[in-house]
Amino acid sequence: MASMQDTQEIKPHSYQQRNMLAGIVHGTFFEMAYAFAEPFALIPIFLFGFTSSKLIIGLIVGLMQAAAVLPQLLMSRLLRRRPHTAKPLMLVGIWTRCGVWGILGVFALMSSEQSLSLLWISVILVSLYSFAGGIAALPFNRIISETILPEKRSSFFGWRLFFGGFMAMMAGFLVKLVLGSDKMLWPNNFGVLFLLAFVTLIVAYTAMSMFRFPSDPPGKSTDDMPSLWHECLNVFKTYPVLKRLIIVEFLTSKLALFMPFMTLYATQSRHISLKWVGIFIVCMKLGSMLSNLLWMPIGNKIGTRILIHAGIITAIIALVLSIFAHNVFFFSLAFFITGFASSALMLGYSGYILEIGHAEIRILLVAINGTMLLPLYFMPLLGGLIADTMGYFWLLVLGLVFFSLALFLALTLCEPRNGDRACGPCLTNELA
Secondary structure, eight states, rough: OOOOOHHHHHHHOHHHOOOOOOOHHHHHHHHHHHHOOOOTTTHHHHHHHTTTHHHHHHHHHHHHTTTTTHHHHHHHHHHHGHHHHGHHHHHHHHHHHHHHHHHHHHEEEEEEEEOOHHHHHHHHHHHHHHHHHHHHHHHHHHHHHSOHHHHHHHHHHHHHHHHHHHHHHHHHHHHHHHOOOSSSTHHHHHHHHHHHHHHHHHHHHHTTTTTOOOOOOOOOOOSOOOHOOOOHHHHHHHOOOOHHHHHHHHHHGTTTTTGGGGGHHHIIOEEEOGGHHHHHHHHHHHHHHHHOOOOHHHHHHHOOOOOHHHHHHHHHHHHHHHHHHOOOHHHHHHHHHHHHHHHHHHHHHHHHHHTSSSSHHHHHHHHHHHHHGGGGGGHHHHHHHHHHHHHHHHHHHHHHHHHHHHHHTTTTOOGGGGGGGOOOOOOHHHOO
8 A cells, every 4th residue: 555645646736737837838938948059959060160070079068968967966965855945956057057048148249250268168158057957957857756747747748848849940940040141150140049048048947937846845864864875776776777777868868979960960961051950950849849749648648668669769760861861851851850759758768767766766866867877978079089080971870779779778668657566666566
């Protein structure tokens, strides 16, 4: 029989409707802001103004992304000891992220030539953006897991991506106009895009600030908690599926090996005009948006494991298309299917990790999962090295191998909703 705490956990929370609405508004405008400063499509082109080395571009993109991992384990411990700090920490994180794009946009607009100082400012500020995201991520995951039912979470994440897709497509057309304009040269054109991201994030983070957090349980004292190292070891023993999930995510998450170089591949190797980059982003966002109409009911009714399978399969299709793409149509189709894949993987991973474990341990599971994926953020470095030394073809082939391995492993993941013992002592097991 489930404990009283678990029984309360599976009932609809009084804040569920409010938080779903605030979260969907946040996600809608966040996706738009993300399109103005897309780390795998636009940031590499911005960095290309400083260097033509794909290795260096991959290293910088990796470093900027990896900063999100650094605070997560310590944050998980702090939130479990002092749950009341969740919302203040989330607010600090999100408004820091918002400010980054405003500052960077001003610097880029003020620069009229290739400037080493602008490069360092860009790396530092975008790394700060990523680090602040690591601070805000755990409170965000906590409130979703505690106030929104598992059967509603695919809808929550899906509608964020669906409506966000509309806004991101609008942003894509603006990106096309800005980058295709002869009146705005690098880096001023990117300054405009970064300021657009800043303005859009103000709307997104205002909505996120309206989240209601449930009443905080008393935090644990230092004496009640084992060392963080022992906690992590115990988690891997208790939840054996976590190791397999981490490997699958490592091989697939954010398509990080080759995505930073897809726009460079199209514009350099296939000689596609720079003005089409915005259209590629529109296609990717359109695929992401439309696919949620399929992924949401599947995730709600069947489970999130199948979404991981679907995401990997569609990513393999997108890779094959990219290898043979020679014109705007096939690149647009490849980006469109990549959008399908990214939505399925996002909904699958986000929902899957929140269905494992009890509410008390869930924040630690998310933090361990994120921290163990630290090498993932340096996949662009590996991708840049391969692109520099072997060319884009072999980069895409290696991506195909990685995703094939990921599919094989993903097929062996347990299903939390079926009470599978391999998933560990999760809520579903206790209610069965």
